[in-house]
Amino acid sequence: MKPEKEKYLAPDSNISKTGYRALFVLFKLMELPRTRDEILELFSKDPILKHDISKDTVTITVNTLKKAGCIISRPSQRTSNKYVLKSHPFNLHFSMENIDALQALRESIITFQDLYLLIYLNNFYIKIAHLAPDEETKNILIYKHPLTEINYDILNELVIYARIKKPINICYDSPENKKENLDFIPEYLTFESEKLYVWGYCKKYDEFAYLRVDRIKRVNLITAYSVPEENIEFKKPVETVVYKLKGYSALMYGENKEETVTYEDKNSEYPLTISAEVSNRFNFFQRILSYGTDCLIISPESAKAELKEHLKNIKAGYENEKY
Amino acid sequence: MKNTKISNAGYRVLEILKELTNRPLSPDEMLRYLESATDYLYRKELVLKYLNTLKLLNIDIEKTDGKYFIKRGIECIDLDKNDLSVMLFIRKYIDTIGHESFKNNIEESLQIIERCFSNKVLDCIKTNTIKPYTPKKSLIIKDENVKKFEKYCHDGLGLELKYENYQSDNKDNLYKIAPLKVVYKRGKAVLIAYDQKDNDYKEFVLENIMDVKQKPQKQVKGSPSSVLFKLKGRLAKSYMLKKGEMLLETGDDFIIISNKNEDRELLIRRLLRYYDKCEILYPKTCRERIVELINEMEAVYA
Numbered sequence: 001m002k003p004e005k006e007k008y009l010a011p012d013s014n015i016s017k018t019g020y021r022a023l024f025v026l027f028k029l030m031e032l033p034r035t036r037d038e039i040l041e042l043f044s045k046d047p048i049l050k051h052d053i054s055k056d057t058v059t060i061t062v063n064t065l066k067k068a069g070c071i072i073s074r075p076s077q078r079t080s081n082k083y084v085l086k087s088h089p090f091n092l093h094f095s096m097e098n099i100d101a102l103q104a105l106r107e108s109i110i111t112f113q114d115l116y117l118l119i120y121l122n123n124f125y126i127k128i129a130h131l132a133p134d135e136e137t138k139n140i141l142i143y144k145h146p147l148t149e150i151n152y153d154i155l156n157e158l159v160i161y162a163r164i165k166k167p168i169n170i171c172y173d174s175p176e177n178k179k180e181n182l183d184f185i186p187e188y189l190t191f192e193s194e195k196l197y198v199w200g201y202c203k204k205y206d207e208f209a210y211l212r213v214d215r216i217k218r219v220n221l222i223t224a225y226s227v228p229e230e231n232i233e234f235k236k237p238v239e240t241v242v243y244k245l246k247g248y249s250a251l252m253y254g255e256n257k258e259e260t261v262t263y264e265d266k267n268s269e270y271p272l273t274i275s276a277e278v279s280n281r282f283n284f285f286q287r288i289l290s291y292g293t294d295c296l297i298i299s300p301e302s303a304k305a306e307l308k309e310h311l312k313n314i315k316a317g318y319e320n321e322k323y
Numbered sequence: 324m325k326n327t328k329i330s331n332a333g334y335r336v337l338e339i340l341k342e343l344t345n346r347p348l349s350p351d352e353m354l355r356y357l358e359s360a361t362d363y364l365y366r367k368e369l370v371l372k373y374l375n376t377l378k379l380l381n382i383d384i385e386k387t388d389g390k391y392f393i394k395r396g397i398e399c400i401d402l403d404k405n406d407l408s409v410m411l412f413i414r415k416y417i418d419t420i421g422h423e424s425f426k427n428n429i430e431e432s433l434q435i436i437e438r439c440f441s442n443k444v445l446d447c448i449k450t451n452t453i454k455p456y457t458p459k460k461s462l463i464i465k466d467e468n469v470k471k472f473e474k475y476c477h478d479g480l481g482l483e484l485k486y487e488n489y490q491s492d493n494k495d496n497l498y499k500i501a502p503l504k505v506v507y508k509r510g511k512a513v514l515i516a517y518d519q520k521d522n523d524y525k526e527f528v529l530e531n532i533m534d535v536k537q538k539p540q541k542q543v544k545g546s547p548s549s550v551l552f553k554l555k556g557r558l559a560k561s562y563m564l565k566k567g568e569m570l571l572e573t574g575d576d577f578i579i580i581s582n583k584n585e586d587r588e589l590l591i592r593r594l595l596r597y598y599d600k601c602e603i604l605y606p607k608t609c610r611e612r613i614v615e616l617i618n619e620m621e622a623v624y625a
Contacts, residue, residue: 016376030397
């Protein structure tokens with residue numbers, strides 16, 4: 001709306017007074033719920049409406065607004081005898097096609113795995129959600145993204161502590177051990193398969209581990225012990241594995257914290273050669289398995305052997321015809 | 324007795340405002356709209372009177388090419404610098420995209436948002452230099468033929484594709500499909516289509532499509548059958564359902580999930596991520612395919 005101007009009613013003014021009154025009440029109810037007396041009081045202060053005051057006028061105006069599609073709750077004890085405007089049809093709003101496109105945009109952004117961009121985009125979508133045409137599409141804008149379960153306060157703390165590699169104590173809701181307090185030194189965050197993970201040294205298991213951020217229920221007090229930086233590195237066993245990618249996996253590949261593309265040749269059978277500094281074997285082989293036949297491990301031999309072992313175990317599960 | 328009386332003139336003004344928020348209207352169109360909404364005939368002057376009423380209440384109405392439109396929404400949104408920076412990023416991002424209807428719908432959404440800027444947001448824009456959000460790694464779009472495929476999806480006719488394949492069960496690389504939509508994954512345009520032969524949805528990266536022929540007849544867009552898989556152990560407790568998935572059964576140490584929408588070859592690869600904690604139950608072809616894929620992976624190192 002334009003900034004408020006002083007209103008006056010010229011003698012030849014060509015307006016609809018009842019239309020003016022309906023919009024006047026609408027705007028006042030958009031500001032806050034009001035009683036009938038409060039509305040009458042506002043009428044009395046308006047140069048156009050001050051001569052036209054009766055209790056019936058308020059009722060008729062509210063009825064008019066309702067007929068036009070406003071949802072206004074009746075004054076009752078529960079509403080402190082106020083009219084409450086719950087929704088109205090006079091907002092500019094997105095079409096269904098706009099909503100689909102906004103959601104498709106977010107889904108395309110998710111595939112880039114840029115956590116901060118996704119957070120900013122989600123915050124933006126929350127603010128524009130009231131331009132959605134209905135509750136269902138409003139909920140799509142607010143909730144339909146992979147970070148729904150993340151507590152942003154906890155995430156902020158993790159980002160800060162990871163930056164300075166500060167030892168902290170967290171309450172982690174593990175699928176196996178339920179809620180447990182863990183001493184943890186966060187190092188970095190990754191966003192994989194639409195889930196957010198924090199990587200770092202876990203004292204209890206004495207290993208470099210990754211935890212799902214949505215399962216961290218609380219960041220407790222910062223732990224008193226400190227681990228020198230060289231010690232953290234010592235606790236992080238790293239093995240370099242070199243592998244090649246082709247096909248769909250090469251097309252869709254995105255570098256991560258532990259990996260670098262060392263060679264790229266579009267004309268080669270395997271267009272990408274990647275060097276991975278593997279600190280968590282379970283996570284690494286998850287990725288390798290998902291590449292299927294698009295992946296060829298070059299070195300070391302132990303990594304090839306380990307992959308073959310995993311494949312053998314998976315295949316064993318299919319040996320009996322059950323279904 | 325309950326008073327249900329309304330003010331007819333007031334109602335007509337509200338109806339005009341409602342319709343103007345949906346689309347620009349000429350006075351004649353407004354008149355016709357009112358007449359159809361109320362079954363009465365009105366003089367054109369009445370419409371002008373109603374427009375005066377809206378203007379008197381500071382509703383920002385402008386006239387372009389003989390049509391009136393609401394320049395700024397009656398309810399405003401407050402955005403901060405980060406939001407504005409994301410808006411600029413979105414504009415920059417969609418500028419690089421060739422998919423017309425996607426691009427137009429995003430642009431239309433941004434224009435609606437701009438029309439709802441509060442005075443605070445307008446001040447913020449005036450007093451600050453807002454720069455678009457810069458991602459850590461630049462987001463590169465590859466969608467050369469996207470307009471052609473956008474049209475194919477719109478036409479709804481069948482397609483015959485020759486595709487540089489990553490699957491082993493279609494050696495001639497030919498697919499007869501019903502194109503559904505084009506989406507973007509990691510900046511690459513991907514065609515989602517229904518394959519009647521396999522009764523499933525498939526994804527085709529546009530840059531890997533070697534040849535395409537549009538058929539004169541419509542290709543059946545069926546409903547694919549589901550793939551059922553079982554997850555065991557801790558994975559069963561922590562698994563987050565993906566789009567198009569349903570939880571069918573929960574046991575002490577397992578869950579059974581139905582997946583309907585995912586490209587089956589990509590689903591099978593994803594399920595390999597779960598090691599031996601996952602087993603495909605149905606259909607038999609998918610059980611056989613995962614074993615075949617494992618054999619092929621083993622053969623790479625033979």
